[in-house]
Amino acid sequence: MAEKILGIIGGGQLGSMLCMAAKKLDVKTIIYCDDSDAPAQNFCDEFIFGNYDNKDKIIDFTNKINVVTYEFENIPYLTLNEINKIKPVLPKPSINRIIQHRLAEKDFINKLNIRTTRYVLVEKKSDLDTLEDFLPGILKTTTMGYDGKGQYPIKKISDLQTLNIDFSKGYILEKLVRLKKEISVIITRFNTNKYEIYEPIENTHENQILKYSKIPAEISNDIFNQSKEWAINIAEELKYIGTLCVEFFIDRNDNLYVNEIAPRVHNSGHLTINAYNVSQFENHIRAVCSLEKIPTKKLSNAKMVNLIGNEIEPYRLNNKLSQNQFFFDYLKKEIKDKRKMGHITTLI
Ligand code: ADP
Numbered sequence: 001m002a003e004k005i006l007g008i009i010g011g012g013q014l015g016s017m018l019c020m021a022a023k024k025l026d027v028k029t030i031i032y033c034d035d036s037d038a039p040a041q042n043f044c045d046e047f048i049f050g051n052y053d054n055k056d057k058i059i060d061f062t063n064k065i066n067v068v069t070y071e072f073e074n075i076p077y078l079t080l081n082e083i084n085k086i087k088p089v090l091p092k093p094s095i096n097r098i099i100q101h102r103l104a105e106k107d108f109i110n111k112l113n114i115r116t117t118r119y120v121l122v123e124k125k126s127d128l129d130t131l132e133d134f135l136p137g138i139l140k141t142t143t144m145g146y147d148g149k150g151q152y153p154i155k156k157i158s159d160l161q162t163l164n165i166d167f168s169k170g171y172i173l174e175k176l177v178r179l180k181k182e183i184s185v186i187i188t189r190f191n192t193n194k195y196e197i198y199e200p201i202e203n204t205h206e207n208q209i210l211k212y213s214k215i216p217a218e219i220s221n222d223i224f225n226q227s228k229e230w231a232i233n234i235a236e237e238l239k240y241i242g243t244l245c246v247e248f249f250i251d252r253n254d255n256l257y258v259n260e261i262a263p264r265v266h267n268s269g270h271l272t273i274n275a276y277n278v279s280q281f282e283n284h285i286r287a288v289c290s291l292e293k294i295p296t297k298k299l300s301n302a303k304m305v306n307l308i309g310n311e312i313e314p315y316r317l318n319n320k321l322s323q324n325q326f327f328f329d330y331l332k333k334e335i336k337d338k339r340k341m342g343h344i345t346t347l348i
Pocket residue numbers: 117138145146147148149174175176177178179182205208209247259260
């Protein structure tokens with residue numbers, strides 16, 4: 001068979017890590033991205049710069065590849081759907097459409113009888129007058145949010161006076177969960193209805209951005225099993241192909257909630273590169289390119305720390321890492337506040 005050519009939409013660090021995994025499997029990668037500085041161009045075989053609604057460029061890209069995947073969920077559904085008429089897009093565009101909209105996503109999860117936070121659609125400012133019951137809460141844009149962007153914590157209705165919120169955008173209000181812990185479960189589902197699943201990962205956020213991940217998560221057996229079961233239910237119901245991440249909240253009474261689903265590889269799974277025989281990235285490539293499924297085994301416990309903003313600088317200057325530590329520099333052109341610049345995984 002001729003060599004596989006995988007198209008990847010999006011050129012951030014997740015795209016880079018997908019390219020590195022593809023290289024190992026002799027899969028060629030072509031990245032399409034709307035950022036001419038995209039860091040993944042350092043890792044792919046070919047890079048195409050263009051907007052996600054540029055039909056001609058998208059068609060050129062589609063003609064060059066065998067199958068398309070994406071590294072972030074906020075790609076216009078129409079674009080994915082157009083590509084899918086010519087070459088397979090995996091995971092399916094219809095899945096992305098559900099998950100990129102917080103309301104549709106939460107409705108879908110609840111239909112499976114899986115618990116989420118309490119939430120309600122907010123279409124205009126006056127809707128909030130009757131929603132005392134959901135406070136304290138977090139107002140979130142229904143689309144395009146990531147790393148806490150587009151989120152407003154609200155303790156009381158009068159907090160809205162000080163916030164300048166554009167209600168034409170579409171929001172949901174979510175009741176605040178009194179968090180004990182956050183975990184995530186990463187699963188890769190293959191075409192044959194089979195899957196590989198990683199053990200739950202414990203995550204710590206700072207300012208709504210992931211800061212630390214570790215395995216094993218310090219959780220009860222019940223939560224260990226329940227979180228994996230729910231991740232499997234979600235992947236099966238979606239007939240998902242590829243790697244998917246489910247983010248969970250655990251409250252102070254040990255209730256488990258699904259927070260959100262990421263229809264892609266996930267930051268909390270970076271530690272799978274060093275801690276498992278097959279990483280979340282390699283499993284994703286194997287699944288979307290119909291390659292062999294290899295039993296995924298943990299080699300070591302691990303912890304990962306994200307290097308945010310200028311935290312990366314000392315690590316760029318020296319390599320004072322021990323043998324069990326792995327430093328990744330995403331090679332982003334510019335250091336910015338709150339920007340994920342790199343990470344370090346330590347095997348423990
Ligand atoms: P994003 O799409 O930006 O990742 P999330 O909904 O996952 O948005 O929110 C980011 C983080 O903010 C969560 O991981 C959690 O730490 C905190 N958070 C969000 N919603 C809630 C909530 N309803 N209750 C408690 N904490 C929350």
